[in-house]
Amino acid sequence: xxxxxNLINGISLGSIYAIIALGYTMVYGIAKMLNFAxxxxxxxxxxxxxxxxNSLGLSPLVGVLLAVAACTCLxxxxxxxxxxPLRQTASLAVLITAIGVSYFLQNxxxxxxGADPKSFTSVIPFPSVTLFDGxxxxxxxxxxxxxxxxxxxxxxxxxxxxxKLGKAMRACSEDKGAAQLMGINVDATISMVFGIGSGLAAIxxxxxxxxxxxxxxxxxxxxxxxxxxxxxxxxxxSIPGAALGGxxxxxIEVFTKAYISTELADAIVFALLIVVLVIRPAGLLxxxxxEKV
Amino acid sequence: xxxxxxSNLNVYYGAIHAVxxxxxxxGEGEIVTLIGANGAGKSTxxxxxxxxxxxxxxVIELEGKSVAKVPTHKMVSxxxxxxxxxxxxxxxxxxxxxxxxxxxxxxxxxxGEMLERMYETFPRLRERRSQAAGTLxxxxxxxxxxxxxxxxxxxxxxxxxxxxxxxxxxxQEIFDIIARLHDQGTTILxxxxxxxxxxxxxxxxxxxxxxxxxxxxDANDLLHDPRVRRAYLGG
Numbered sequence: 001x002x003x004x005x006n007l008i009n010g011i012s013l014g015s016i017y018a019i020i021a022l023g024y025t026m027v028y029g030i031a032k033m034l035n036f037a038x039x040x041x042x043x044x045x046x047x048x049x050x051x052x053x054n055s056l057g058l059s060p061l062v063g064v065l066l067a068v069a070a071c072t073c074l075x076x077x078x079x080x081x082x083x084x085p086l087r088q089t090a091s092l093a094v095l096i097t098a099i100g101v102s103y104f105l106q107n108x109x110x111x112x113x114g115a116d117p118k119s120f121t122s123v124i125p126f127p128s129v130t131l132f133d134g135x136x137x138x139x140x141x142x143x144x145x146x147x148x149x150x151x152x153x154x155x156x157x158x159x160x161x162x163x164k165l166g167k168a169m170r171a172c173s174e175d176k177g178a179a180q181l182m183g184i185n186v187d188a189t190i191s192m193v194f195g196i197g198s199g200l201a202a203i204x205x206x207x208x209x210x211x212x213x214x215x216x217x218x219x220x221x222x223x224x225x226x227x228x229x230x231x232x233x234x235x236x237x238s239i240p241g242a243a244l245g246g247x248x249x250x251x252i253e254v255f256t257k258a259y260i261s262t263e264l265a266d267a268i269v270f271a272l273l274i275v276v277l278v279i280r281p282a283g284l285l286x287x288x289x290x291e292k293v
Numbered sequence: 294x295x296x297x298x299x300s301n302l303n304v305y306y307g308a309i310h311a312v313x314x315x316x317x318x319x320g321e322g323e324i325v326t327l328i329g330a331n332g333a334g335k336s337t338x339x340x341x342x343x344x345x346x347x348x349x350x351x352v353i354e355l356e357g358k359s360v361a362k363v364p365t366h367k368m369v370s371x372x373x374x375x376x377x378x379x380x381x382x383x384x385x386x387x388x389x390x391x392x393x394x395x396x397x398x399x400x401x402x403x404x405g406e407m408l409e410r411m412y413e414t415f416p417r418l419r420e421r422r423s424q425a426a427g428t429l430x431x432x433x434x435x436x437x438x439x440x441x442x443x444x445x446x447x448x449x450x451x452x453x454x455x456x457x458x459x460x461x462x463x464x465q466e467i468f469d470i471i472a473r474l475h476d477q478g479t480t481i482l483x484x485x486x487x488x489x490x491x492x493x494x495x496x497x498x499x500x501x502x503x504x505x506x507x508x509x510x511d512a513n514d515l516l517h518d519p520r521v522r523r524a525y526l527g528g
Contacts (some may be wrong), residue, residue: 164393170383175381181345182369
């Protein structure tokens with residue numbers, strides 16, 4: 001039964017990584033940049049939800065919606081102010097800017113909300129589910145996390161494959177010049193992707209803090225790095241790859257903690273990434289395309 | 294009045310003066326070709342008309358109105374479609390999705406009508422509509438690129454090296470299609486390194502040399518001009 005408990009916890013943690021990784025991979029796909037501030041957007045979303053629930057006394061649902069709205073705007077503003085002016089420059093400049101934005105968000109959060117950890121109240125006020133005469137206890141957070149990530153992924157998949165804007169997004173990801181010639185406003189599309197990715201980060205942040213209720217300005221950093229790893233693991237730029245990578249990473253992490261070593265869990269996770277990249281440089285579902293004549 | 298009138302166009306890549314005071318025009322219903330060697334500035338001129346590059350100076354007029362400052366993504370609604378060099382189709386999207394993107398600025402009804410017309414012009418694309426465009430052969434990919442440009446119902450279709458990298462038989466097929474599109478009333482501005490093919494279907498031509506218009510005139514005259522034959526047609 002331990003095995004099943006661990007598997008469920010792994011899927012739940014992996015679902016959160018997957019939602020964060022989707023943001024990384026979508027932004028990479030269209031802007032060809034690694035947005036290292038993405039993890040800190042998670043933290044901002046969690047604080048917004050925290051303030052809405054604890055200081056303003058709003059309901060959890062309103063708190064989550066406010067967090068999503070705030071992060072969507074934050075993502076668009078970050079892109080416009082920090083990344084867009086650098087779009088024609090070397091990718092290293094953008095990368096360093098992203099790290100700068102990350103520190104900016106962490107320090108701004110510390111100024112606003114203080115450095116001491118806050119105890120996050122779960123947004124899911126339901127009791128745990130007990131199965132097999134109490135041998136298997138699944139928390140409501142775990143269930144909601146898995147369900148929420150399934151809903152998010154299905155909606156995102158439909159958006160990307162069926163809607164005009166979703167197709168425009170894929171077109172921009174492949175070739176911005178050609179996309180512009182089709183009449184697609186590339187700047188607006190990039191803004192949209194940053195908005196969607198950051199909105200997803202807010203959802204991930206709220207779910208993460210509901211499961212692991214310590215909230216401080218650096219809360220987003222480690223999950224951000226893990227999700228980035230997951231995105232690369234699955235094949236950066238690939239949406240199914242991010243989902244698969246996140247899920248696998250969560251499961252591997254939980255199993256490593258349970259059966260090998262808690263201290264070594266992160267080391268093993270990152271070592272596995274290196275092994276996968278040596279064997280498959282483009283990641284699990286990443287594609288290497290060739291020009292045809 | 295010309296559909297497209299370009300006067301005294303100057304385009305730079307950084308310090309490199311790629312297009313030096315080039316002027317040309319395309320009348321309604323014409324096929325006009327820009328020919329010349331690699332690096333003569335042909336593609337640069339086309340990309341500047343489409344708005345992908347910005348001119349340092351010069352006038353670009355479409356139906357008498359200046360379009361030099363129009364953002365690239367708005368050029369297609371003005372009636373200009375550019376089929377880029379190297380095809381540049383969306384490889385991971387299906388043929389149908391590529392065509393839909395071509396009609397991005399059009400309504401669903403217009404898109405449906407144009408799709409039907411494109412499938413008639415390029416029957417092979419109908420068979421392959423659900424395939425990822427990147428899995429198609431080079432000739433088929435060129436058809437996707439041309440059909441995608443046509444989906445916007447352009448007043449002016451600009452084609453940049455449509456024969457590049459294709460086997461001779463396919464080159465013939467692509468040029469047959471261009472001639473047919475012209476017969477159906479499409480105005481075409483064609484850039485080609487394959488000068489003999491381009492001159493044989495065009496009405497008028499401009500010969501570009503190192504960023505300048507070296508010669509211009511009736512395509513048939515240029516085809517038989519000794520200087521053009523020596524420089525571009527291998528004797």
